[in-house]
Amino acid sequence: MSKLLFAAFSEGVNLSMAGNHEAAILAFDKVLAVDPKHVPALTAKGSSLVELGRTQEALACFERAIEVDPNAADPHRDAALCQLELGEPEAASERMQRAVQLNPVPGYREAAAVEVYALGNALLTRGSRRPDKARYRQARHVFELALELSPAYVEAAKALADVWEHLGDTAQRDHYAQLAIRLRPVGG
Template identity: 80%
Template sequence: MSKLLFAAFNDGVSLSMAGNHEAAILAFDKVLAVDPKHVPALTAKGASLATLERFEEALRCFERAIEVDPTEAEAHRDAALCQLELGEPEAAAQLLQRATQLNPTPGYRESAAVQIYTLGNALLTRGSRRPDKARYRQARHVFELALTLSPGSAECARALADVWEHLGDPVQRDHYAQLATRLRPVPA
């Protein structure tokens, strides 16, 4: 990579870390104008776009990164998070499955589960009004995916019990509430 390309990429990273995502995107675009297959710039631009809640654009960056380097686990995971934001849990599940195949370490699965769980909570707390049924349904898919990645997560099970409570299904609510108590560590 040329020094100018390296400098432009580093500028983008610095701007992104400082919270100036619009300027970071412009810096990453400079890199991509010279090297459209620069996977780090594609994923970094996607991350900045996602932070700005421009999920469709971010998804295109991550998909392009996957196209260029199909072994890039992070691009698969980040694309999955965008798919969840866009209300596409099936597509997200496929991407996450591929990401965890590419990086099968338990820590990677756990960190992905935490990110997804956090996204589920964010879905329910965004905006000034209470979540409607559609948001609870979307959060349900998100929490189910997090629980799939981390089957021992009592937090995910409790979140699912709460979601099912709001969706009016006491059988599912009780199932996940019971699961949460079984997953809770035994007091010493």
């Protein structure tokens, strides 16, 4: 049976890597039908759902993976990214902090900050129209988390200055603009 699970999981991974996320989800569902606690299939299915823009469903997969293995860092990180996208910054911050506690490997926190920052940029560039105040407020929370994860992240500080400019708070804009300047390396 484990060879069949491995084959179905491998098929799902290959389909996902090829960009065929709908078919990948079906392959991961085959694995989960036999072993509903298969954490790699749960997280891979969640990742494919994210790629399809089905964030709420993806969050459910990551939450199930956390239930099965609460000490795995990546499902916490992935769930946090979903929560940020769904406009749940407090819950996302808690989950992300748990992820970096579980994975203290150097660079994990900074890599998570980069992912969070990228999500903030995606929130502002998604769609055909200019972002409205609600989207800027959501991006603010996202960029704040990126800066919290990596306090020397110059780009996150710059992004916060820009967001506060659009939200009309010049004191906050100036604060983050000054922070970005102070974070620049000497000679940079």
